[in-house]
Amino acid sequence: xxxxxxxxxxxxxxxxxxxxxxxxxxxxxxxxHPDGRTLxxxxxxxxxxxxxxxxxxxxxxxxxxARTEAIAFSYFYVYDRxxxxxxxxxxxxxxxxxxxxxxGTGLQTWMARDPxxxxxxxxxxxxxxxxxxxxxxxxxxxxLFYQFHPHSTDWGPMHWGHATSTDLYRWRHLPVFLHxxxxxxxxxxxxxxxxxxxxxxxxxxVRFYYTERLPAYGLFKGYTEVQKLLQADSPLLKPVAIxxxxxxxxxxxxxxxxxxxVWWDKAAGAYRMILGSSIEGDPSVLLYGxxxxxxxxxxxxxxxxxxxxxxxxxxxVECPDFFPLEGHWxxxxxxxxxxxxxxxxxxxxxxxxxxxxxxxFSSELPLQELDFGTDYYAMQSFSAKxxxxxxxxxxxxxxRKPVDSDFSGEMALPRVLSLxxxxxxxxxxxxxxxxxxxxxxxxxxxxDVIRPExxxxxxQLGGRLTGLYIEGRDDQGHRFVLMEEDSSLLMFAxxxxxxxxxxxxxxxxxxxxxxxxxxxxEVFANGGAVCGTRRSYDILNPCEVTIRTPRAHxxxxxxxxxxxxx
Numbered sequence: 001x002x003x004x005x006x007x008x009x010x011x012x013x014x015x016x017x018x019x020x021x022x023x024x025x026x027x028x029x030x031x032x033h034p035d036g037r038t039l040x041x042x043x044x045x046x047x048x049x050x051x052x053x054x055x056x057x058x059x060x061x062x063x064x065x066a067r068t069e070a071i072a073f074s075y076f077y078v079y080d081r082x083x084x085x086x087x088x089x090x091x092x093x094x095x096x097x098x099x100x101x102x103x104g105t106g107l108q109t110w111m112a113r114d115p116x117x118x119x120x121x122x123x124x125x126x127x128x129x130x131x132x133x134x135x136x137x138x139x140x141x142x143x144l145f146y147q148f149h150p151h152s153t154d155w156g157p158m159h160w161g162h163a164t165s166t167d168l169y170r171w172r173h174l175p176v177f178l179h180x181x182x183x184x185x186x187x188x189x190x191x192x193x194x195x196x197x198x199x200x201x202x203x204x205x206v207r208f209y210y211t212e213r214l215p216a217y218g219l220f221k222g223y224t225e226v227q228k229l230l231q232a233d234s235p236l237l238k239p240v241a242i243x244x245x246x247x248x249x250x251x252x253x254x255x256x257x258x259x260x261x262v263w264w265d266k267a268a269g270a271y272r273m274i275l276g277s278s279i280e281g282d283p284s285v286l287l288y289g290x291x292x293x294x295x296x297x298x299x300x301x302x303x304x305x306x307x308x309x310x311x312x313x314x315x316x317v318e319c320p321d322f323f324p325l326e327g328h329w330x331x332x333x334x335x336x337x338x339x340x341x342x343x344x345x346x347x348x349x350x351x352x353x354x355x356x357x358x359x360x361f362s363s364e365l366p367l368q369e370l371d372f373g374t375d376y377y378a379m380q381s382f383s384a385k386x387x388x389x390x391x392x393x394x395x396x397x398x399x400r401k402p403v404d405s406d407f408s409g410e411m412a413l414p415r416v417l418s419l420x421x422x423x424x425x426x427x428x429x430x431x432x433x434x435x436x437x438x439x440x441x442x443x444x445x446x447x448d449v450i451r452p453e454x455x456x457x458x459x460q461l462g463g464r465l466t467g468l469y470i471e472g473r474d475d476q477g478h479r480f481v482l483m484e485e486d487s488s489l490l491m492f493a494x495x496x497x498x499x500x501x502x503x504x505x506x507x508x509x510x511x512x513x514x515x516x517x518x519x520x521x522e523v524f525a526n527g528g529a530v531c532g533t534r535r536s537y538d539i540l541n542p543c544e545v546t547i548r549t550p551r552a553h554x555x556x557x558x559x560x561x562x563x564x565x566x
Contacts, residue, residue, distance in 0.1 A: 006065045007099040014055040016175055017076035018150050021045035025070035032063050048185040049074050049151045068094050075126060075150040079175060085235050088172035091125050114406055115540055118518040119456050120563060122171055122411040124161060128153050129409035131319060131378035132391040133160055134208050136198035142168055143236060145177055147195060153401060153408040157184035158192035167432045168414040175237060181212060189215035195319055197380065199262040201293060207231055211258035225258045229294065246296045250286055252279045256316035274302055276317035281310045283317045283335050287359060302361050303331055314338035319378040325388055326419045329356040334377055344500040345374045347396050351425040368424055372504040373491050373532035376412055388417040394535050399495050402537055412533055413522055426528035438562040446555050450545040455562040456517040462557030465509040467550040472542035480521055480539055484509050489525060494538035504530050
């Protein structure tokens with residue numbers, strides 16, 4: 001006999017979910033009015049997850065009943081459109097004949113039960129995320145869209161998830177914003193709504209540009225990617241219009257043509273768009289122009305990578321970003337597939353600082369590596385309140401999430417971008433993090449043993465830091481290390497086997513900020529000109545942290561604080 005689980009849906013509430021059949025059944029889900037009428041029913045389901053939604057417009061409280069032995073849900077939430085922007089969605093889980101609801105503090109408690117889930121970094125309620133998308137500030141609300149697979153903790157057909165915040169640290173989860181144009185799982189294909197950005201048009205309205213990978217049957221060749229324009233409703237909850245605005249690429253490009261960044265260019269009096277691609281095998285950034293943001297034409301190759309990147313596996317540029325900063329223009333980009341021969345690192349993120357005039361970009365400095373730890377990728381920036389803010393995906397395909405976790409993927413701490421006196425791009429944590437700084441001091445001297453007691457923490461050191469050595473250890477003997485050696489910073493995590501060397505470019509170390517949050521290590525050195533990010537699942541809560549320097553008196557600034565949402 002198939003078990004049934006019931007729950008109420010209030011007037012005005014909408015349910016959205018993905019479902020497939022577990023077993024054959026005459027019906028799988030019903031929504032019934034108190035008078036017995038069936039208002040909505042699933043009487044046929046296939047073997048692949050499909051999206052469904054229902055809004056209670058009856059004016060009465062209605063009852064949903066699911067035959068939970070016959071139907072499987074991958075993602076299920078409820079919301080009222082009138083309040084969702086303020087309250088977020090309510091997640092439902094069907095467990096042992098009951099519906100468990102998670103929202104507000106209850107959602108925070110449920111999410112915190114996973115020992116691998118960080119406290120300071122954005123994570124989804126469930127399942128897989130990767131690149132940040134469509135970052136923007138509307139009024140006083142930050143919007144984070146992100147690549148999302150609602151069916152599992154592995155990469156799959158791409159959707160856009162959505163969350164909002166007023167401080168970049170406490171997030172409300174909103175309905176899934178964007179779906180692939182077709183059910184790719186039913187087709188046995190990959191692809192979907194890939195990465196893109198937000199652009200404010202001449203009327204102050206936010207529009208979104210993104211890449212749709214059409215149904216694909218190969219991960220690295222033979223697919224088709226098109227560029228789309230999306231216009232959303234005023235709360236930015238749902239698309240109201242989507243149209244394809246560009247198909248194909250410039251002469252010499254392959255099948256990788258994606259991740260549009262669009263802006264209104266005052267000097268040109270028109271829209272400009274860059275796309276990540278390749279030209280004759282060299283990772284490249286393409287520049288397009290449009291008078292209206294709809295009809296686009298190719299202008300030129302904005303940037304073409306040196307041959308060394310193609311020769312060492314780089315397939316194309318991903319997630320390019322281009323923005324003015326302190327009188328210069330900055331181009332950031334990832335080279336997917338690239339393996340650095342000396343270190344073994346791959347898929348690295350770079351910046352080039354220069355000038356942009358008459359649709360020509362001239363680099364003024366050599367390429368700058370943005371993160372020597374490598375778990376900082378697909379960075380996207382946006383302008384907000386006079387600052388250039390950036391977020392990035394904390395994952396680089398090297399080490400996988402534990403299989404029993406509810407989610408996979410996090411966003412790095414939000415960072416503020418600037419240029420130093422040498423015109424290097426610097427990244428530092430957004431100051432909103434200071435609200436988390438606990439009054440509980442973990443140590444007053446570099447000679448003290450620091451005992452975090454399971455809480456995220458921050459260390460700050462300044463002075464002559466040649467020979468600095470920081471080590472964190474847990475009660476099982478796992479350890480992480482940050483050290484200065486031969487004028488470089490090095491990072492080690494428990495999973496390292498020596499095949500990859502996480503080493504920064506040469507640096508005369510003068511200051512270091514280290515953040516640790518449930519296995520996430522983020523380091524900012526020399527005013528943010530040198531950054532390193534690692535993600536480990538083998539050391540989540542170090543029981544003690546020790547610091548060594550050749551001469552303690554060379555450290556003229558030191559602090560160690562727990563980071564707690566108080």
